[in-house]
Amino acid sequence: MNILKFRMLLLIERYKKATIVAEQLGMKQPTVSFHMKKMEEEWGIKLFEYKAGKIILTEAGRLVHHYAQRIVAGSDEAMARVRQMKRYGRGSLVIGCTDTALDALPDPPWLTLAASREEPLYHVRTGEHEALMDMLDEGRLDLLLTAQGEPESSRYQMQTILESPLALFVSESHPLVYADGQLGGVHLTAYPYLMLEDRSVAEAMMVWEAEQGLSLQPQLYADRCALLIDSLRRSQGIAILPEAAVAKETPGLRRLPLPGRAPLWRLQVLVPKQHWNLPLLGQTVERLRQG
Structure with a gap:
């Protein structure tokens, strides 16, 4: 089955009308119907059925559609990259x-x-x-x-x-910046924890929390370090991030050593x-x- 037929199958699933599919492909409606029949002959199984004036994919049709999505996407990607190379x-x-x-x-x-x-x-x-x-x-x-x-x-x-230890980040006016003595994990529980929504960081944090015998309860999740940094500047929250993910000279932010053994982020x-x-x-x- 050629790429045109796979593309046609995707359009049939989307529009469910042979006339609209024909318009999208720049061909006549009987040509679409002809190719639909040929597709069923090639696969040796019924792919389409008509219900209330709409074309519906059968179970076999949905299976072929699943792979057609990948085939068409791969073809489009290849064509785009070849055009760029040219x-x-x-x-x-x-x-x-x-x-x-x-x-x-x-x-x-x-x-x-x-x-x-x-x-x-x-x-x-x-x-x-x-x-x-x-x-x-x-x-x-x-x-x-x-x-x-x-x-x-x-x-x-x-x-x-790259390997980078996790570090504690707070605003430059945060009380922990001026804390006397060695910082312990228990001190962190007094402040809102702003968590990076990244599974690799979360897994490293689980190891550190187990060693410290505590569990920080997030009050904010964000999927970008920049969002957490902006929130830190405006609050008394804390965040634990890979050192490499935060520029050394970030205005309004202080990096503090993480209590205990800082886990490595790889x-x-x-x-x-x-x-x-x-x-x-x-x-x-x-x-x-x-x-």
């Missing part, structure tokens, strides 16, 4: 990056793009680990920067490119073992490690 005369990579990883990268390679036309053309996609992992599995990402630990699939290699890069341009992928990973 236009710019250089290869490109699509990099997935969790929000915390993006904050922690000291010198990502895509920052050099403005200085040199010899560099690859980078596309950076940010989001939550699970969504980015799905994109990597589907081939829509070339590599993924995350801190979520070992991948479930053996299709990928993982390399640690930033890793996941790369597929098989790739269309392994040399370019390896070059990018090496530059990330050196950065």
Whole structure:
């Protein structure tokens, strides 16, 4: 079944009318009906049924639709990247990056793009680990920067490119800045805890809390360090973040040592073992490690 038929299947599911599908594809309605019949012949099973004047996918049709989404998305992605290669005369990579990883990268390679036309053309996609992992599995990402630990699939290699201890962050006028004596974990429970909504940080925090024999109760969740930093400046809250994710000279903010043994937060890069341009992928990973 060619890509046109897969695309047609997606449109049938969306619009449920052969006339509208025909308009979207720039063809006549009988042509759509002809291809629908051919699809059922190719698969050897009924894919469509009519109910109240609408075309509804059968169970088999929904199964094919599930894979058609990936096939069409992959085809569109390939066409877009080939067009870019023709236009710019250089290869490109699509990099997935969790929000915390993006904050922690000291010198990502895509920052050099403005200085040199010899560099690859980078596309950076940010989001939550699970969504980015799905994109990597589907081939829509070339590599993924995350801190979520070992991948479930053996299709990928993982390399640690950065290690950073967790640290305590407060406003520069916070009472803890002026506290006498050594800071203990119990002192932190007196203040609102602003938590970074990042699974890798949460897992490291669970280890630290167990060692300290306490449990901090979050009063605010945020998925970006910048949001927490802005909230810290305006309150007497506390946040525990990877040191690397916060610039050393951040106005209005103070970094304090975390009581006890500060757990390490590790930033890793996941790369597929098989790739269309392994040399370019390896070059990018090496530059990330050196950065």
